[in-house]
Amino acid sequence: MNKVTITIKHALLAAGIMAAAHGCKVDIQPTDRYTETAVWSNPANMELYINGMYSEFKTFQFGTFPIGYSNATDALSDIEKYTSTVAGNGTVNILATDASRVNAAGPQLNYWTAGYTRIRRLNEFLDGLAKYAKVDEDTKVQYEAEARFIRGYVYFWLVKLHGSVILLDNIEQYLSKEHERSSEEDCWKFIAADFAFAAAHLPEERDAAHTGRATKGAAYGMLARTWLYAASIAEYDRKQFNQDALTGVSAANAQTYYQHAADAAQAVMDLAAQGHYELESDYAAIFTNRNTKEAIFKLDFIAPQVTHNFDLGFAPPGDAPGQCLVYGVPTAELVDEYEMSDGARFSWSDPAMAADPYSNREPRFYASILYNGASWKNRTINTTPADATEGFSEYAVTTEPRKTVTGYYIRKMLNPASNDFVVNKSTQSWIELRYAEILLIAAEARTKLNDISGAQQALNTLRNKRGLPNTTAAAATTLMQAIEHERMVELAFEGHRYWDLRRWRKAHIVLNGVRFTGHRVTPTDDGFNYEVVNCDNMDRQFTPALYYIPIPVSELQNNPALTQIKGW
Template identity: 30%
Template sequence: MKKFKIMALTFVAATVTFTSCNDDFVNTEPLSELSQSAVWTDAALAEAFVTEIYAGFNVGGFEEQSLSSLTDETIFTHPGRGITTITEGRSNPADIGWVSANLRWDAMYSRIRAANLALKNLADPQFPNTGNIVERLQGEAKFMRAFYYHQLARYYGGVPIIDRPYELGEADYLAPRNTWEETVNFIVKDCDEAATLLDGRTMANGRANKAAALALKARILTYAASDLHDVPTAKSKSTTISGFSNPELIGYVSGSRTERWQKAKDAAKAVVDLNRGYKMDLTSPATPPAQGTANYMDISLARNGGQTELLMARYFTNAKQENGGRLGLYNGPNGYNNWAGNTPIQLLVDDYEMMDGTKFSWSNPVHAADPYANRDPRFEASILHEGSPWKVRSNANLPKDPASQIQTGRYEVINAAGQKVTHFGLDTRQSSIEDWNGSYTGYYIRKFTDPNPAIVDQNTWQQIPWPILRYTEAVFNYAEACINLGQEEEARTWLNKIRFRAGMPAITATGAALVDKFRNEKRIEMLYEEQRYHDARRWMIAPTTLGRKANGINIVGTLKPGKSVTVYKFSKENYDYTYTPFEIDPGKENRAWNDKLYFLPISQAEINRNDKLVQNAGYGK
């Protein structure tokens, strides 16, 4: 008889009480397992099984190591974790480099198998269908199967489509990769069926719903229409792809891109029409900068109405003490006794526009003299920089910084003897506090970090949800499809709704300039949300974005004549500041783009297990 292990449930507390006769030595049923017949004859146990499939959702940018550090968003501070294997172009089937555990090939297929088991047994339920629970669970299982296949597709291209659970004693357990088109079509079909099954249902936070199914469909169809997956276009931009003997595994070798973009547009419009966006009804850029910052923070913290953006999210509770609640510890300033894991790079900072919508430029003396002034309001909601007000420092460190401001530069101060001395900021690698955890770039992540001073990052777990799918992404997908279909006015209308919410002026660009504006707007709005990694690849701009050296900022505060301070505080009155961008020492990370990294390699272990698999381009056979 088949057994299912009792798994820890991640999203929804599902408590099942099991009783046994402890003094009955004849009862040999394992206490940690349930028979298949028991699971699928009890609605509560069936729901618990489906609920456990959600555990395959990774915690995204809330992990200690973040996908953002494989892009031009952040750099990972601590060596030896496998990130540079990818950023330096050394990934190979024997050593892929760092990939989140839940995103690996075997982990995805483990969850897909669980979804297949659920769908098989729910096809002929052995328990009462009270409240149409069967259809709900089927909808959830189909959504999750689609989600895990879409994760595989985003990283690997076409993959083996397994739509049933394998049984013991089968003649063959090996399967070849399906084409990219077949993989996309399978995901879309599951999304459509999930949306139908979940239509009209009010679902608990963190569980699949109609909106999430439609949003996932829009995402995969947007990817499918992109340059990387149009083989003729991809071949023209990559010699690695042009030499691949199985291009149908990574894209469309023929067919109409216009039709693909139309499908993507229609799918995204179905989500846009749900009107789930936060403050998407503004018609002019009248939002004050401070309110624009607050609006963006409300979305990233899922508060004050910002949670309406979330179509699918992973939620965290203090009781579970999951890694997703430790973002502040993982990425926060060392001067607060945090680890500074993933820190923003200057290339990202420079891509924030000025408040008037023009580009920031170091060659502009006004910009260079005060680089954080008059920037896109989302900048202050996303990045901690020199002088940013932050939480009150610990009792031990507060005397060194009574103002509790981020200190990432070096400054001249006057000591007790009246001598001018150099002081290194508390949040630098020359700090008196955990200098080994200081940022190399001079910046720290603010977005998604709970600013509540009661959340002490070293010993308190925050409860900010990780946005797996949100409404604004669907708006970007809609705008992107419109641009590619020549419907620029419609694209600008929706892009400007996003910008007006942030307090930024309208986009008026056309043609190639509009494409650039769109891409930068998505870069800023969807920061740290695991969008940039995939966008840079599918747009095939990775060589000029992800291939650039990571950089940071040097800041020197020099006392003005006649001024005297003993404890540093960021002040334009007392200091003249100079800001100098620099490239990160290649000894820390020496980024180099390699075209094979448009897709991850299938691990050699999987190739060895299944000789029907074809390896991706650039990784050998």
């Protein structure tokens, strides 16, 4: 094998060069590139290397996806509407209403090149670790577990997109430029194996010097998420939407994979019982409390070196007039899903609810949505069209309105104590994996295993902590409906909704041939009028072919053994 040369951009290494006399040839290592043996001779370099690999999680922070601009995939679904009509800030709207924009020639929904670049770096790390690392065996195994945790996450995204992808387990495979796709089922098993290895070898807790690094609970949580996806596709896909020989998961294995998901979720729940994780009573504070015990795996930010722009992108305009970007806002479809405080379903058909729709709603509503009359940063939000700063603006009348096109603003994940985010940016953590999601995974997997009482227990644990009564669902069908509702509300704006609809194979129904809505609120003599208005100016499009995103044509040209997913 040819020796691999690794570039470490952030490592500061002292290069000692010994000169030989008498005109002998001297091989001088360049100061910006280091051979494997040089990298692995110093354990500090390994720390720098693996720390750098965690930057991959920033690719999808706050539910974004790199589609030219980092637009939120929730805006491809029914819960969020991006306000812009033009490419860039509005790319997600273009994709949501024109399925033809997703094709093998275009860059949209493309993570292939970036994903495989990261996989190569991780496999290089694993190769050097095995051959050259000068650390004890326990440390070596833990480093391998971390690298495989990150690799599993990268492959998880690739398989969510394409189903059947190339599996590369070691650096020797890169000597060949010809690689075939593996079956989707084998891909899910590969991802699960990486997370299972990580779960077996990572510690339950990290010390202060390693905050933000993967733990046993994070690995088990990602394993549960992985098996839930595999099981869902096994149950719902059944080769109805793509006839490629390598896509799909055997329906006969659905129950086995649901059991795997339930078992992995239970492992996290056991860790919670030991005091490692717990649900928060204050839902809003989860996303601004750096020390929340609901976070299983998160990215922390520290000003001024490491920050983000979530507040600048989503805060209502009154927070910084003329500067807030208001990328995306909640839809009425999401707002209407939040229950009443007593657990009753909200309905515009109920005269009392319709007359005062924002009163007596569940706590998550007030922690997630800014509505007309909401109290926020010492002012009252006014979304009536008469308000020039924060009032309703009809979608597509202005290309970049920078205000609500639905009558609502996002409250969740904003920092209520920050008024200087334009200059100093934001530092609230991004939580990639929460304990709430684990309970929802457990509830769904147990429902599919016909463990109704176990599913109810997991779901009710979450609902009760959110101030809601136990679910009334007592059969598998109604319980699954309750879980789908709960995921829509609990995980809103965290980047799950679009992918949930895909794995349930409901996207071609929910996201096709429809226009989502908002509420134009106008004052009347005795209150307000709430008019339902479209926030889309054309029908949404989701064709069945989109369940498997095409492989970029440039990758097919570079790899003669790689074939396009059938149908593209």
